[in-house]
Amino acid sequence: MAKMLVGGPPLVFLLVFFAAPSMIMVLSSFRFPGEFGGLAPLAAPEGGTGGDYGLTAEAYQFFFSDVIYVEIFLKSFGIAMATTLICLVMAYPLALLIARSEKRFRNLLVLLVVLPFASNFLIRIYAWMIILGPESGFSHFVNAILGVFGIAPVTLLFSPFAVLVGMVYVHLPFMVLPLYTNLEKHDPSLLDAAQDLGATTWQRFWRVTWPLSLPGIFSGSALVFIPVLGMFAVPDILGGTGDILIGNLIKDQFLGTRDWPFGSALSIMLTLAVLSVAGLSTWVARSAMRHGQ
Amino acid sequence: MGRALRHEAWPITMSRANIWLWLVAASIYAFLYVPLAIVVMYSFNDSRLNAEWVGFTLHWYKALLNNQEMLTAARNSLVIALCASLSSTILGTMAGLAIHRYRWKFLPVLVFTPVAMPEILLGVSLLLFFLQVLNVTLGMVSIIIAHTTFCIGFVAIIVRARLQAMDDSIFEAARDLGASPWQTFRLVTLPLIVPAVVAGALMSFTLSIDDFIITFFTKGVGEPILPIQIYTMIKVAVTPEVNAISTLLMLLTLTMIIIAARLEARASSNRNNSRQAR
Amino acid sequence: MKPLSLPGKASVLLLLMLALAALSAGCTAKGGNPAGSEKEKDVLYLFNWNNYLAPDSVRRFETACNCRLSQDYYSDNEEMLAKLAAGASGYDIIVPTGNALDTLLRQGALKPLDKSLLPNLRNINPAYLDTAFDPGNNYSVPYAFTLSLIGFNQEKLKELDLPTDTWALIFEPRYLEKIKGRVTVLDSQRELMAAALKYLGYSVNDASEEHWKQAAALIVRAKPYWAAFSNAGYIKELAKGNLWVAHGYSNDMFQAALDAKKTGRPFTVGYTVPKEGAVLALDSMVLHRSGRRPDLAHQFINFMLDGRNSAELTNLTGSGNPNEDAMRFIEPEIAANKAIFPDAELLGRLEMLRDLDRRQRRLLSRLWTEIKLR
Numbered sequence: 002m003a004k005m006l007v008g009g010p011p012l013v014f015l016l017v018f019f020a021a022p023s024m025i026m027v028l029s030s031f032r033f034p035g036e037f038g039g040l041a042p043l044a045a046p047e048g049g050t051g052g053d054y055g056l057t058a059e060a061y062q063f064f065f066s067d068v069i070y071v072e073i074f075l076k077s078f079g080i081a082m083a084t085t086l087i088c089l090v091m092a093y094p095l096a097l098l099i100a101r102s103e104k105r106f107r108n109l110l111v112l113l114v115v116l117p118f119a120s121n122f123l124i125r126i127y128a129w130m131i132i133l134g135p136e137s138g139f140s141h142f143v144n145a146i147l148g149v150f151g152i153a154p155v156t157l158l159f160s161p162f163a164v165l166v167g168m169v170y171v172h173l174p175f176m177v178l179p180l181y182t183n184l185e186k187h188d189p190s191l192l193d194a195a196q197d198l199g200a201t202t203w204q205r206f207w208r209v210t211w212p213l214s215l216p217g218i219f220s221g222s223a224l225v226f227i228p229v230l231g232m233f234a235v236p237d238i239l240g241g242t243g244d245i246l247i248g249n250l251i252k253d254q255f256l257g258t259r260d261w262p263f264g265s266a267l268s269i270m271l272t273l274a275v276l277s278v279a280g281l282s283t284w285v286a287r288s289a290m291r292h293g294q
Numbered sequence: 295m296g297r298a299l300r301h302e303a304w305p306i307t308m309s310r311a312n313i314w315l316w317l318v319a320a321s322i323y324a325f326l327y328v329p330l331a332i333v334v335m336y337s338f339n340d341s342r343l344n345a346e347w348v349g350f351t352l353h354w355y356k357a358l359l360n361n362q363e364m365l366t367a368a369r370n371s372l373v374i375a376l377c378a379s380l381s382s383t384i385l386g387t388m389a390g391l392a393i394h395r396y397r398w399k400f401l402p403v404l405v406f407t408p409v410a411m412p413e414i415l416l417g418v419s420l421l422l423f424f425l426q427v428l429n430v431t432l433g434m435v436s437i438i439i440a441h442t443t444f445c446i447g448f449v450a451i452i453v454r455a456r457l458q459a460m461d462d463s464i465f466e467a468a469r470d471l472g473a474s475p476w477q478t479f480r481l482v483t484l485p486l487i488v489p490a491v492v493a494g495a496l497m498s499f500t501l502s503i504d505d506f507i508i509t510f511f512t513k514g515v516g517e518p519i520l521p522i523q524i525y526t527m528i529k530v531a532v533t534p535e536v537n538a539i540s541t542l543l544m545l546l547t548l549t550m551i552i553i554a555a556r557l558e559a560r561a562s563s564n565r566n567n568s569r570q571a572r
Numbered sequence: 573m574k575p576l577s578l579p580g581k582a583s584v585l586l587l588l589m590l591a592l593a594a595l596s597a598g599c600t601a602k603g604g605n606p607a608g609s610e611k612e613k614d615v616l617y618l619f620n621w622n623n624y625l626a627p628d629s630v631r632r633f634e635t636a637c638n639c640r641l642s643q644d645y646y647s648d649n650e651e652m653l654a655k656l657a658a659g660a661s662g663y664d665i666i667v668p669t670g671n672a673l674d675t676l677l678r679q680g681a682l683k684p685l686d687k688s689l690l691p692n693l694r695n696i697n698p699a700y701l702d703t704a705f706d707p708g709n710n711y712s713v714p715y716a717f718t719l720s721l722i723g724f725n726q727e728k729l730k731e732l733d734l735p736t737d738t739w740a741l742i743f744e745p746r747y748l749e750k751i752k753g754r755v756t757v758l759d760s761q762r763e764l765m766a767a768a769l770k771y772l773g774y775s776v777n778d779a780s781e782e783h784w785k786q787a788a789a790l791i792v793r794a795k796p797y798w799a800a801f802s803n804a805g806y807i808k809e810l811a812k813g814n815l816w817v818a819h820g821y822s823n824d825m826f827q828a829a830l831d832a833k834k835t836g837r838p839f840t841v842g843y844t845v846p847k848e849g850a851v852l853a854l855d856s857m858v859l860h861r862s863g864r865r866p867d868l869a870h871q872f873i874n875f876m877l878d879g880r881n882s883a884e885l886t887n888l889t890g891s892g893n894p895n896e897d898a899m900r901f902i903e904p905e906i907a908a909n910k911a912i913f914p915d916a917e918l919l920g921r922l923e924m925l926r927d928l929d930r931r932q933r934r935l936l937s938r939l940w941t942e943i944k945l946r
Contacts, residue, residue, distance in 0.1 A: 003475040008392030008401060011385040011446060015404045018443045021427070022419035023411075029422075034930045037675045039657030063934065069941055076945075091325075094318040111493065112551040113323070117330045118500040119547035120540035121524050128329035128336075130805065135814050156753055159800040173326065175448075178497060179455045182490040186459040213459060220455035224409070224448065231412035237759065238805060242798050245944040251412050256650040257761060258937040259657070260930070261418070268415040275410040276403075341835060348835060363643070418658060425659035432660070511655060515617050515662035516642040526622035526645035 030265035031056045038259040060266035070250075070267070074274065077247040080161075081229040084168040085222050088176040091169070092221065096180035097210075100187070107185070114177050122171065126238050129167055133157040133239070159241040167235040172228060176221035183217025184210070219286065227275055247271055330544070337537035354534040358542075361535065367518035368539055371503050372546075374434060374519070378441035379498035385442065386449025386498070387491050391483070393450060394457040409447035416444055417511035424512065432514035440512040441502040448501065449494030456490035503543075614639035616868040619652060619663040621645065621855075624716070624891075626884035633875050639868055656681060661862030664869040669853045671762070673712055674705040674927040676858065682711045683859040689870040692877030692897075699919055700854060700894035704926065712856035713873055716885055717892040719922065720763050720851040721911060723806075723825035723843040725816040739771035739846045742819055743790055748797035756809070757819040759801035761940045762925055763851060764791060767819060770848045776923045779932050788939045792946050801944075807831075810841055821853070822911050826890025843911050849921035852914075854894070886912070 033041040064070050099110045117125065132139050135156055144154040157163055187210060195205045233248040247267070254264030340349035358364055389405045392398065408416060420440050424430055464486075468478045484491075506521040513519055524536050614637075618625075622645040630641050644663070646652040649672035656666075656676070668676060676682055687693060693713060700714045724736055732750045734741060741747050742755055758764055766776035768787035778784075799815065806818040811831040818825075825843035832841045857873050859866060875881055879897030886893045886902050892912050893899075899907060906912055914922060928936065 004392070004396050007388050008396055008398060011389035011392070011405065011450075012401060014385055015408075015443070015446065018420070018423075018439055019408055019416075020404060022416075022423035023407075025422050025427070026415055026419040034934075035657070036930055037678045037927060038653050063938075067938065069938075069945055072945060073941070091322055094315055095322045098315050098319045108492070109551065112496070114326065115496050115500060116544060116547055116551065117326050119503065120330065120333060120544045121521065121536065122504045122506075123521075123524055124333050124536055124540050125329045128332040130808075131332055132329060134809070134812070136812065156799070170325070170329070173322075174500075175497070178493040179452050182452055182456045182493050183459045185489055186456060186486075216455045216458040220451045223406075224451060227410050231414075241800050242795050243945070245941070248412060249944075250941065252414055253761075253937065253940070255414050255418060255654055256648060258933045259650065259653065260934055260937060263934070263937075265415065268412050272407060272411050276407065279406075279410070341831070418654070421655070421658045421660070431662075510646075510651065511658070513644075515644060515660075516615065518644075522645060523622070526647040 026265045027269060030060050030262050030269055031058065032262050033057060033059065034260045034262050040261050060260075060262040063263055064266055064270065073245065073247055073250055074271075076245075077230050078274075078278075080165065080168065080246060081226045083165060084172060084229050085176075085225045087165070087169050088173055088225050089218065089222065092173060092176035092180055096177050096184050096217075099177075099181055100184035111178070111181055114174050118174060123234065123238075125170070126167055126235060129163070129170065129239060130158060133163050133166070158239065161241070161244055163239040163241075164236050164244050167239045168229050168232065171232075171235065172225040175224040175228070179220035179224060180214065180217040183214050183220075187213055215286065219282070223279060226278075230271060230275065333537050334541045334544075337534050337541045339534055339537075341534070354538045358535050358538045363518050364520075364523060364535065364539060367520040367523045368543065370434065370517055371520035374437050374441065374509075375499050375503035377438045378445060378502040379495050381438070382442045382445035382498045383449050383491060383495040386446040386494055387453050387487070389446055390450040390453030390457065390487075390490075394454050405450045406447050408444045409451070413444070413505075413507040416440070417508040420508070421511040432512060434514070434517065436512045436514065437509055437519070440508050441498075441505060444508065445498035445501055448497050449491075452494045452497070453487055453490045456487050460486060614865060614868055616641050616865055616872055617662055617664045617863065618643045618872075619646065619666045619860075621667060622647060623889065624667065624855075624885065626888050629876070629881050629884050632881070633872060636875065637868060637871050641872070656860070661860075662864070663860045664863030664865050665872060666858050666860050667715055667855050668858060669855050670703065670705070671925040671927045673856055673858065677705055677711060678927070681861055683861050683863070683866065684710050685713065685859065685873075686866075686870060690874050690877065692874050695877055695879060695882075695895050695897035697894050697896045699916070703854065703924060706856075712858045713877065714894040715855045715857050715876065716882075717852055717854040717894060719822040719845055719892065719911060719914070720758065720767070720819070720853065721822055721825070721843055721845045723810055723818045723820055723828060723841055725810070725813065725839050726842040727839040728816045736842065737844050737847050739767055739848050741817060741846075742798075743768065743771055743794045745793065745797065748794060751816050752797045753799050754814075754816040755798050755818070756800050756802040756806045756815055757798055759803045761936055764801075764819070765936070765939075766851045766923075766925065767846075770846070770850060770923075773848070776849075776851055777926045779928060781935060784936065784939055788943055791943050795943070795946075811835070811837070813837060813839060823889050823891040826906075826909075826912065830890075845911055845914070845918060845921070847921070849923065852919075852922040852924050854924060 029040055035041045095114070099107055099114075102110060131137060134140065135158070140157055143157065147154065191209055191213075192205050195209050200208065230246070231248045231251070233246070233252045236244045236246050236249055251264055251267050251271070254260045254267060336347070337354055338350050338352065339347055340351040340353065341347075386405075389401065393402050393405065417440070420436075420443070421432075424432060424436055430436065464482055465478055468482045473481070504521055506525045509519050510522055510525075513522065520539070527533070527536065616637075616639055618641060620643055625643065630643075634641055646655075649669050652666065652668065653672055653675060657679075666676075687709075690713065693709075696714055700717070701709055703709075703712075706712045722736065722739070722741060724741075726736075729736055734747055734750060742757060748755065757767075765784065765787050768790045769776055769778055769783065772783070772786055772790065774783050774787075802809075802818070804824070806815055806820055807824045807828045809815040810818050810820075810825075811828040813832075822843065825841065829841040829843070832839065857876065859869050863869060877895065879895055879899075880901050882893055882895040883898040883901035885891055886898065886906060890906060890909075890912055892914075893902065910918060
């Protein structure tokens with residue numbers, strides 16, 4: 002009974018507002034694009050001749066007919082991986098500090114991490130254009146350092162570096178929040194016990210804190226990795242001429258080429274790829290934990 | 295029942311051993327806030343193109359207060375964000391609990407796939423669904439439903455991570471002591487997952503208030519929404535009015551945060567007082 | 573007294589949020605009503621580009637018609653088309669660019685105009701009437717136009733001794749190596765391909781695979797010298813002096829030039845239409861078939877065809893104006909600018925983009941992906 006009450010409402014909501022619409026899109030990936038936009042009708046209109054109607058795997062054939070799409074997938078996964086790792090390295094110390102600071106400051110500190118994100122996303126990206134632009138203090142600083150090593154000045158803006166900075170900036174709180182909620186739950190007496198047994202600070206961290214925080218790490222990583230793949234605004238604004246990710250490609254299909262079947266097919270391939278990566282990592286994590294015991 | 299003072303004392307103090315941790319944390323906060331400082335600073339900039347600092351002016355704030363459309367858009371966005379964050383927090387917490395405790399096979403897929411799907415697909419599919427299957431008029435409600443759909447997964451992930459860090463035997467103990475499922479939830483589970491719930495609510499709020507793609511597709515006719523206003527202004531270069539409204543929105547959120555922190559402080563001092571009174 | 577426990581605090585916060593929501597909802601219940609509940613006077617729903625209608629014009633129209641004008645925005649034709657293709661309805665007037673108008677017509681999404689209600693139509697320069705997709709102007713009326721051209725830092729290019737009147741500036745490595753990393757091009761499949769096609773001597777509407785491949789090769793060869801593909805960011809960077817050459821739109825260049833002057837830069841921003849020719853993007857007002865107030869819509873169109881109202885937009889944003897009657901209201905420096913008001917000779921070199929069918933679009937999309945990735 003309790004099961005129904007707790008699990009029921011979200012289940013019903015998602016079935017109606019997610020599963021059903023998604024089925025529409027899965028179906029649309031098997032249709033022809035409309036001659037001038039949207040989708041072609043499923044059945045030929047009365048008296049119509051020629052033209053393509055009905056179902057087809059054309060969109061998927063198009064996807065597999067050129068290696069270029071797989072290349073973009075790989076490139077996007079690379080950037081997503083890099084962003085996730087950098088976010089993890091930056092977020093962990095911060096989350097640790099917040100989780101172990103005085104109780105009355107904790108909520109405030111967490112909320113301060115989220116506060117910047119109450120302002121508009123695009124405006125902050127444009128602010129990064131100013132920070133990374135060739136005229137800025139930061140650019141001069143970086144180039145001065147590079148000059149010491151005899152390296153020619155670089156432009157920070159319109160480059161993969163700028164895209165990475167933008168992606169990390171936008172997704173950092175998504176890593177901090179799950180990590181924090183996990184770390185906050187750790188029992189201090191475990192660490193006390195470890196210290197009693199003679200463990201050093203590093204050992205205490207690596208053997209006690211880190212394994213316990215793994216669920217938080219996985220959640221945070223998922224919340225960073227996946228949105229990065231679908232994001233198109235950051236590469237559009239901060240990226241150079243070669244910085245196209247899968248998100249840009251998908252957006253182009255709906256808002257550029259008007260090729261909804263191909264856009265749907267790409268999205269479905271992306272979703273499948275992500276779900277399999279997630280499933281794979283969960284399986285790896287579980288077997289690692291089993292072995293660890 | 296306090297323990298004797300340990301080397302690894304919590305809370306972390308400003309001791310020399312912890313100086314690195316503080317430095318790293320401070321620099322990350324700086325990383326988060328420098329672009330913000332630029333946004334705020336440039337809202338006072340006397341230049342329409344806002345490419346570089348020219349001079350101080352309050353002109354943009356005045357223009358903003360006269361810009362009925364922007365204000366309505368901001369109001370709409372706030373309402374949507376609050377409603378969407380409320381509904382997705384409730385549903386997402388329930389989902390997180392259900393996934394952790396009941397291990398239904400299909401629920402995780404249903405909850406987490408919206409997070410994995412590109413927003414454009416969600417937006418277009420919901421639009422088609424609303425218009426062609428449900429045949430409803432688009433409006434604020436359609437946007438709220440759309441936002442809830444993609445926020446549920448985020449909340450569920452955070453709540454589940456929190457539950458995974460806990461010892462499940464607590465719940466069994468509560469049941470053994472005769473507590474009903476509702477009592478177990480109210481007195482044991484909920485207090486323990488509150489930080490995750492609040493974090494989820496926060497995340498949904500920020501996701502909703504700034505969402506462009508899904509909002510663009512599911513919004514109705516004639517209702518301005520803030521991210522759409524701003525995004526569509528990009529073509530003609532964003533004026534500092536946008537900086538002004540971003541600054542104001544941040545001030546509003548900051549005020550909410552401070553009020554929440556004050557309530558928390560008062561609540562914990564209440565607890566301390568009543569403990570002393572005994 | 574039971575102290576406030578953790579769940580208690582959380583519920584207080586929730587209540588606070590709810591209260592705020594209720595307050596804000598109740599506070600301004602007057603503004604922004606959905607299209608359903610109408611204690612409102614008449615409303616005209618406009619789907620338009622952002623900043624494409626002067627606020628003064630809006631005010632005067634609302635007074636003149638005793639109605640309310642409600643605008644929704646898009647920043648790209650494709651966004652508008654995508655939303656309409658999914659079935660969105662309720663807009664009275666839309667302002668599509670040429671090829672999007674082409675699409676809407678072929679989809680049968682528009683209502684014909686009642687020209688008897690549009691006496692001001694005679695103000696329009698005949699050169700902009702009778703387009704290939706709407707001969708006789710039964711469905712559309714010209715609103716404003718922009719040209720795609722090259723904007724540049726005049727002093728810098730003179731110093732580097734580079735030509736400013738040809739597409740070669742952004743396509744030829746021998747010129748590009750002097751300005752490497754200081755050039756951006758439009759992030760638009762159609763626009764960039766059109767520029768390349770024009771440079772090769774073909775029409776912008778040439779859809780042969782062979783010619784497209786040539787154009788793509790041209791682009792890929794020039795790409796390493798370009799800083800980025802940019803649709804709007806280039807305006808600021810050009811005005812700041814970070815960029816020296818940008819492929820963009822005439823009204824954006826107008827904005828950049830104005831800003832460079834206002835902020836007292838040591839350079840000026842110039843812009844010319846290359847001699848090989850360029851794209852003319854003509855935006856028109858059309859009636860969508862789902863609109864409910866064609867009467868108000870016609871009133872608005874006639875209002876905007878009046879010279880004074882039409883001129884306001886041009887003075888504000890530097891967009892081209894097809895209205896002859898508007899010329900006397902336009903500021904002289906803008907009126908004299910050839911790139912905003914092309915003369916007959918220049919007009920002859922300009923072309924409007926037509927829409928492509930789905931096979932062509934898919935091919936172009938594949939080429940564009942390769943261009944971006946290689």
